[in-house]
Amino acid sequence: MASNIIRPGYVGKFSCIGPDCEDSCCIDWSVHVDKQSYLKIMAHPQLKSLAEDSMQPINVKDEDWAIIRFSEQGRCPFLQQDKLCKIHAVAGEEALSETCRSYPRIFRVRGDDGFESLSLSCPEAARLILFGEDAFIFERNETEKPIQPRSVPLWAEKAYDYSIDLLLDEHSDWQQTLLAIGLLVNCADKVTKQQALPELLDDTYTQLSHMAAEGELRQAFQSLPYLPEHQLHIFLSVHSMCCDEHPRRYRPRFGELNDAILAMSDGKEALNMEKINSAWNDIAVPALRANEDLFSRYLLYYIYHLQFPMTADNSPLSAFNFLVLDCFMLRSYLAVMAARHNGLSERDIVLCFQVYHVVRQHKPNFHKSVRSIMEQSALTGVEAVVSLLKVSGS
Structure with missing residues (x-):
């Protein structure tokens, strides 16, 4: 069987900008x-x-x-x-x-085909992924190069395809879509444990699409509890781990993000999640109106880049937990940067995504540390995890 190479537009348009890079990989x-x-x-x-x-x-x-x-x-x-x-x-x-020759290019195999992508830890790659025109126009080209096939279970194929379909559904915003994806992945988890057949994913997707069209997903998300103290614990724990692990924690670019967080503190250097969430609602959201698809683009990249929800140990719920955690951390970073600058420039946005992914995509300890943080915080169940994304009034 002939193999194909799948290439999104952001890969085709990437070229290292060398001396103009604001965070050189050298x-x-x-x-x-x-x-x-x-x-x-x-x-x-x-x-x-x-x-x-x-x-x-x-x-x-x-x-x-x-x-x-x-x-x-x-x-x-x-x-x-x-x-x-x-x-x-x-x-x-x-x-x-x-x-050095390949970075930030990534190549993964799914089934008989190869999938090209870029690491968000590169500023230029982040800029193309988050803002590039035609970034998600995909090319499929046959290749004569041998590709070692990687088998993909049926549940993973269905969960991957349906997650993208839910993301592209215009009836829900990105946070409500994450709740839908979580409910879908919960079914995939049952399939991996042989508690259900893969066909359950078909029925669940149909039901979730109906819920989105009828506004029921929005209502379900609004009914989730708002727990700012819980959110603050997760944010501080993960950010502290990033500070310890980040190879550029003493550089100005990481310092900008850290300074923005410190500026949100009161005189006792205690962060208040209510202030962070208010900054998201009052400053970041209005500043992102010209880029309302920012998180939708990120999620599309995420699902494609990681072949979500596949993991090394075939744990779809674990993959979903990390997906929500990443969105929560990035939303919080954008909020503190927006508060610091009274708005968000393209540079601010790229900085938040890129700086975080230096640790997220390259530090082996990240997964182990975050999994421990989430377990200690009793973040179990789709609704509990998605509640990280709640802000007052949502």
Whole structure:
């Protein structure tokens, strides 16, 4: 069977902007070098001396043959004063490590097809995903390159397709849609536990579509409890973990977000979730009227990028919990930035999404830490998780 490569518009339009990047991936980043690239760099007469001083062999496997030791200032030793890569400049792209050559590009396999995407941890990628014209126009092209198929269970295919369909339904906003997706994923979870057949997802999707059209989803979301103290605990716990894990926590870009959070504190440096939620309602929402589809775009990216709700352990509810948690954290970040600047510029929005995803998409401890935080907070059940998104009056 012929394989296809699926490519969204934001991938086709991406090009590294190099020295113009506001958060270079050549600073405060962990770079692993594969064996083939290591040997090429070490053999190059213009790179050998610098490579001997800055590349440390670890010989774990061919994909992780060496690591690059960054300077005390957090800069890659191959990063020149013009913010361009010396390896690329003198030896060409083919000499770059696979990490440097591919980032922020991501390639995943689903069934017989390959799916291309970008990491939101790159500012330019975030800008294209969140604001780019035709970002979600998808191309499907046959490929002769061999692709190792990855089998996808029927429940995952149905949950993926129906989640996108619910997201594109114009009868609900993005928060109400998340509640619908949660109810759908709850059915998928029953299928994985052999408590129901995959056909239950068909019936559930039909019911949820009807609920959206009749306004019942809106009513269901409005009936969820509003628990600002609970929200504050989650926000502080996850943000504190991000502060500990973020490789650029001492850089100005992360500092902007942290300063905005601190500015929301009172004299005792105690945050008030009511103030954050009020900033969302009163400042952020009006500022986002020109970009009302911001979270819908993010959710479409999210579902596609992660092949939601597939996880390594086939736990669709776990995937859903992370989806809601991510939206909650991003909404809170946007709220504090809006309060700080009395509005939201495109730069502010990109900063919030990109800075968060440096940890979200690249730190292995993120999943373990967040899962522990959510378990300790008794966040169990779709309604309890979605209640994170409630604000006063919604």
